[in-house]
Amino acid sequence: MTLDPPPGPAGLVGALDLPAKVSLLTGAGMFTLAAEESIGLAALRLSDGPTGVRGLRFSGGRTAALLPNATLLASSWSEEVAAEAGGLLAEEARARSVHVVLGPTVNLHRSVLGGRLFEAYSEDPYLTGRLAAAYVRGLQEQGVGACLKHLVANESETDRHTVDSVVDEATLREVYLLPFEIAVADADPWTVMAAYNRVNGVACTEHDALLNGVVKGEWGWAGLVVSDWWATRTTAPSANGGLDLVMPGPVGPWGDALVAAVTAGEVAEDVVDDHLRRLLRLARRVGALGPPREGSREDPPAPDSAVRRGQLTRLAAQGMTVLRNERGTLPLSRGATVALVGRHAAETVDMGGGSAQVTPPYQVSVAEGLTALLGPAVTVVDGVEVRSRPVPARFGSVLHPGTGGPGVQATLLRADGAVVEERHAAAASTVVGVDDDLPEPAELVRLRARVPQGGRLQLGALGVGRWELRVAGREVARFELRLTGSDVGEAVLRPPARTVDADVADGDLVAATVDLRGAPGPGRDGRTTGAGLFGLVARPATRDPAEVLREAAGAARAADVAVVVVGLTEEQETESADKTTIALPGGQDDLVRAVAAAARRTVVVVNAATPVLMPWRDEVDAVLWAGLPGQEGGHAVAAALLGDIEPAGRLVTTFPAADGAAPAWSVTPVEGRLVYGEGPFLGHRGHHAGRAPAPAFWFGAGLGYATWDYADARVVPGPDVPGVAVTVTNTGDRPSREVVQVYLHPADPRQPVRLAGWSAVTAGPGESVPVEVATDARMWRRWDADAGGWARLPVSGRLLVARGLGDVRATLALDDGG
Template sequence: MKYKQLIAKMTLEEKASLMSGKDFWQSQDIERLGINSIFLADGPHGIRRQAVSSDKLGLNAGLPATCYPTAATVANSWNAELGERVGEYLGEEAISQKVNVLLGPGINMKRNPLCGRNFEYFSEDPYLTGKMAASYIRGIQSHGVSACVKHFAVNNQEERRMSIDTIVDERTLREIYLTAFEIAVKEGNTKSIMSSYNKLNGTYTNENLHLMKDILRGEWGYNGTVITDWGGSNDRVAGLIAGNELEMPSTSGETDKEIIEAIKNGTIDESVLDECVDRLLELIYSTEGVYQNPRVDFNIERHHRVSQKVAEESIVLLKNEGNILPLPFGKRVAVIGDFAKDARYQGAGSSIVNPTILDHTLDCFEESGILSIGYEPGFERYGKKSPKKVAAACALAKEADVVLLYIGLDEVTEAEGLDRQSMMIPDNQIELLNALHEVNPNIIAIVSCGSAIEMPWIPKVKGLLHGYLGGQAGARAILRVLSGDVNPSGKLAETYPLHYRDTPSYQNFPGGEVSVEYREGLYIGYRYYDTAEVDVLFPFGYGLSYTTFEYSDIRVQEYGVTFKLTNSGNVAGMEVAQLYVGCQSKDIFRPKKELKGFVKVFINAGETKTITIPFDDKTFRYFNVETNQWEIEEANYEIMVGASSADIKLSKSFFVKGTGAPLPYEKEKLPSYYSGKAQDVSIEEFETLIGREVPVATWDRSKPLGYNDTLAQCQYAKGVSARIAYYSIIFSFWFLKKIGKRNTANMIMMSIYHLPFRGIARMTGGLVNMPMLDGILLMVNGHFFKGLRKFLRERKKKLLIVK
């Protein structure tokens, strides 16, 4: 242990106190030993240090900070160097705001397009996600602060996220859901990791010894700190045994007592606590420059310009019929859509950033060189239909050569704590588009949202530019692409299916009341669509340019693949060349192809460059469930280089010597997985894959409600007061949406409806302790007066202790 001597000076009580927060945003300090608190702040795409004091929880306004494009946006750049630059600027702002630990990046897989937090996550592919995450981490930590990679692991939905049990087979867990974390640990060297709320195969992730001990600490050699998500601790002692150092937020010493008691009664050895304290001290001392150095203001204008550069390189051109883009000089354009006036530039929830500057489209036209003849909102932002606004928009469109139509999803549709209800944009926007098409067919749609959407209306637009969520400078960046000042180079980091029903997890999202089964296994995103030969709207890795590129002269050697890339057009541009690998053996089921490398290259018009994409330890491996380790299957592999997963330009067969591992599966028992048609796997076949029975996915209504049941389950409670509370929550949600208070309505669902009862104690900073919660549960389970007496008695005890 690095801090053995310092730890020896601590009392048992002091060591235990370090294992939970001092308040909502700070760790505990020990003044007599010179151990300072560290400050943790939200911020995957910008710093959200709350302007209110750190003893306040909630989504309060943060101090002004640069709002960079979200992770879902930057992933479309396919530029790890750009990601590192974003990280460097985030780290600089963290230092400026005295933040030791920046809670990001988020690297969970986009298993399903409806996950409400997809805007915070990079991709459906673990390799691309891992490489982008590692670059962010290196940039952030170059300033002496810590990144905190989240949410570890298999947290791929928001509904019931604090209680859901994720059922997944070991190979899928390793290859799809843990690979990005592995890269973040080994290549990014992240100093801290945030555990997720959910269970994994029956055990909460921060208590899961297989996940935390065997894999994270053992196989990956991780020596950093594990921090719970806020309120994400279930059994504090079990978490400590698993190696979860810091519980957030504060529990006012309640869980410290649990740790002390466990050591005194021999449940755990004090050395376990000492090791956790040692790792936390390393996080504290490795980020101490934050509070030792004087505060330095960052250059707001320069950071804003960097945000714009990142947005420009992440914008994806999806359609350009008749080369309607870039807009020729002198074209008269009508600007239509509410998002043109008030830009949609970030998601909602804990990641909300208070921007230092905010560009809006209407304020940037003069410098863009685009000739605007006027603006009309065309639609109500939150879905209400307005024939008057549609008529005004159509009148303006008639006078224009081209219509710039700004559409997408609003802020409360994509939000932490809630999953989307459909993949469609609101009906009122589609009706506006249909009406505009009748009067002017030259429509360029600019889409703003953080995740995949259905586009049945796409035949009615000639140009389609996807800005995703481009941060505070995104509006200006879009205009620079429209005008041709910037040649678009973004490519999709996720597949756009034709219909939601085509997605591989369609049958199993968001799962049952208690658990969610990942029956599709390895086949998420393009791995499914390509293997099962399902048509898509836009494939993974797709994106157009104002120039053209030609691939030639592929060569494959032991170290990697080399080829030539030529800009065959008339405009300088950047191309993302993608390496895919497919095993030609059929002995072990695999996706048809998997991303194993990529490179983004700037090439002048007419220029040719020789490109090399190296192989690495992940190029040919698969996880063998028989040997319980990574193996290589001896076979011929197809080495493919392309412009997207569906646009392979070059390929060559290459023989790879294997490790000689036994075959892990009986082929005839897993027909869906060997065919790749894994959207509708039977429970029997899924149980064969995981090697055990799946748990019952419905709540057992015969049992009394307990700590890990959610407030939503009060609908089944024996106590009348609990059922009244449930219907009050439902009515409040409905009523607030009805009167336009959608943000508040969403907060109810995020913070109350899906909250486990233990969260009442874990998320209130000690205002409600577990004995008081026992009283609440007595009331919920039909013993109202007995429960009320216990609650009041325990509350009185607590107040006396505080005094």
């Protein structure tokens, strides 16, 4: 890899004294880096971004386009899709003067219990690395930096700040470092994020062997290593261990402490200089050092523009995956009457929880999307309760009392009632004391909104502090909410909540006021009181489940087809918490069975980013896995159900048949250690080797809307390793996209099967297409721990040509002459 020359005029680093150098190596704020006028360095701006460019505030910033989640994008098995997503985010970043987008997430789906898997592409390191490289190229071609995260073995959330991931060296190299290696080699991301956890006893933010030895040394990477937020624990060990930038700031473990460590000889000044050179290289690449980068020649499409609506609908729908389709139930006929059932139909979950959240201009439900295409042929019926924790009022369900627009009026106050700041919180929640710049601390927060449609409602609030809740001026509740654990990040990512049921008239004003004094939260110094996320809860009260099931069955019986939308919520798919089961929450399984027993035909749409159990799958006619589809989610699901856009996705995660029926399951550390005992046999690799029962659905599975024949498969020589040639024929009655997958099954039983290449083709009905699939030499090697290097696998064993690992269409023998 060729390193860039030093950014700007020679001697930039030498022009600064030690305190000035060090001051640039900790953030200036939550998402900003300090400027240094003396060398022409402007302030850099970073933003969370796997599914949208939120900007410099955790909440309350500008609206941003909300993309489909990473697993849904990855289900297209398309580098073009990944690059398009990166390019879209780059356009949004440039419009917001953001220099670095914190993504993509390239951790793997090791255990399906991982709460944050929705941000990551897949369980497979090769698929993940290829897609990540394309995403990086899409971002950086427009001068916006990408940030690979989270290095490394950061596949679960339980005790994430302290957990020690115990991984043998071969598995670490062959599996968990591989997507980082591929993305670095193929796309040269400008930053990489060091994770919270430890690896084999050493914190990732000070892991010299990984950061200096592998990433900067063996890979020859010239970029910047940034810490995850508040992840850095030490001064000299992290500075010497390869970390370049501590976030957030301005307070942190470096600063004066790092200056003192250099003065004491614990850290060489050359080490600080290298960190700064890398920072300045990044600044030059993104246009914050030297001549400013050119602005966009024209403004990008607005998040709610027709261009974005069409683009985001297509990106979501084409990644959706047909898992079952009996009797040609899908696509739906436009002449059919439809009973649309389920809480997820009306309250479709379009994004996961935590730092991946953005404020979109709107979110389209499946009910809205299907009704827009079929009109009165659709009857919408509510489903069973799907949540155990309250969430802020859904967009549009409450209105600002002054403007009448969606959201709440959030007023930040002093204890004497003087106003500190007024906000319009479209998401019905706001973050205080974390990333805002208030003239003085807020001691009270008042949330006010009108409820356009009254009735028996569940009202309440979330956020740490002492609350008072009023409706139309009358007090309905007082309560105090406290953190449930020692992690102050809970105040933002999973704040406590409480609700009461109350009768509310149309247009009533609901007001919730919280006293922040004495409430802990994650302020800028990690100790500030009164900081966190605060929100207003307002939604229909929970109904009797038996009544809901009777109503759903009645609607299904009266329609030509029933569509039941089930899924997970941000309680399960979120940063900061893992799942304990992959069963659907609430009584959703009962709802599906009640509908299936009554309906002529039943389609189930699964609104979840990660695997769920489907004990009813043989009782329904069709299953469409829809992921977390972003702001156009309802339009995308409707387009997929009707076949306007083919849902040609392929699974990126193996769906276990039962809880625990997977090669890796537990995400709970034992005495602080989480042992990756399955080694390289995670996911489909372990199932294929017989280390776990046969799954419900295999990695790579997906039916699309056509059937396919494979013929004339053969091994073909490649420049380094062999590939495969095969002819595929669309035997269906619609144009369709096929993903031809090639897996290497080594002869050595200690080596797992692995995806080695894939290629996608589109063909019309009856059309035959020749396909060649190259395999990647990086998948034909193993790590020799004794020799400390890579060893080539022999050309032996078999190549499997498949429509998913559970549908192998050809098995090709290999030998050393192949």
